[in-house]
Amino acid sequence: MRSLVIAAVVLSSGVASAGTYIGLGVGTGGNVSDSANASYRADGRSARGVLGYRIGPFSIEGMYSGYGYVDANAAGTGQFDSRSVQLAGKYNYALGNNFELFGRLGLLRTDLTAVDSQVTTTGTGYTFSLGVEYRVDLLLTGFGVYVDYTRNQASFDTAGGTQLDQTASMWTAGVNLSL
Numbered sequence: 634m635r636s637l638v639i640a641a642v643v644l645s646s647g648v649a650s651a652g653t654y655i656g657l658g659v660g661t662g663g664n665v666s667d668s669a670n671a672s673y674r675a676d677g678r679s680a681r682g683v684l685g686y687r688i689g690p691f692s693i694e695g696m697y698s699g700y701g702y703v704d705a706n707a708a709g710t711g712q713f714d715s716r717s718v719q720l721a722g723k724y725n726y727a728l729g730n731n732f733e734l735f736g737r738l739g740l741l742r743t744d745l746t747a748v749d750s751q752v753t754t755t756g757t758g759y760t761f762s763l764g765v766e767y768r769v770d771l772l773l774t775g776f777g778v779y780v781d782y783t784r785n786q787a788s789f790d791t792a793g794g795t796q797l798d799q800t801a802s803m804w805t806a807g808v809n810l811s812l
Contacts, residue, residue: 654775656683658807660783663700663715668798676701676712679803685723687811692723694737696760698785700803701748709749715801717743717785719760731769735781737762743787745799756799758787766809775811780804 662675679700685692696719704711721739728734741760746753764781782804789797 651688652686652811654683654685654687654777654809654811656685656777656779656807656809657681658683658779658781658805660803660805660807663702663785663801663803665702665799665801667800668796671707672705673702674705676703679805681805681807683807683809685809687723687725690725690727692725694721694723694739695719696721700801702801707747709747712748714746714748715743716746717741717760717787719785721760721762725766731767733766733768735762735764735766735779737764737781737783741785741787743785743789743799745789752792754789754791756787756789756797758785760785764805770811775809777809778807779809780806 658681660679662677663679665673681696681698683694683696685694699716701714704713719739719741721737723735723737725733725735739760741758743756744753760783762781762783764779766777766779768775768777784802786800791797
């Protein structure tokens, strides 16, 4: 009897952390740097949409994110729009009292569009995040509030044939809802 109760508790704790979830985050503008040492400044906020699937502490996430920035050395207004599609693995470590630390690592594809000319350059790279989440598992669903630090790095082949490596870092606050 005792082992049946222990098995029920172990299995039910895994069920509460399993399933599909969606998320939305808003953060600081991208802190951008590159291999050409250009001078950048953020132009607005960053945003992220997430679709994920979690089993226990492990998740796989598909994300779409974007932000704007200004290149002080570019022609025209120097405004750029960055949009990324990302696929990442995520690990959550339970701290207790519904708090979890998490790390995320994955691959990305980024489109950089010059606002003035509408010319788009595409690059690939990686994404890395560290954060903390407060989770509430409800009867039929779950809800989480998180803050994370994300670093995206992508390599682009420019029109001149050279490779440009660009890094963007940002803080994001968001919510996740289990379906």
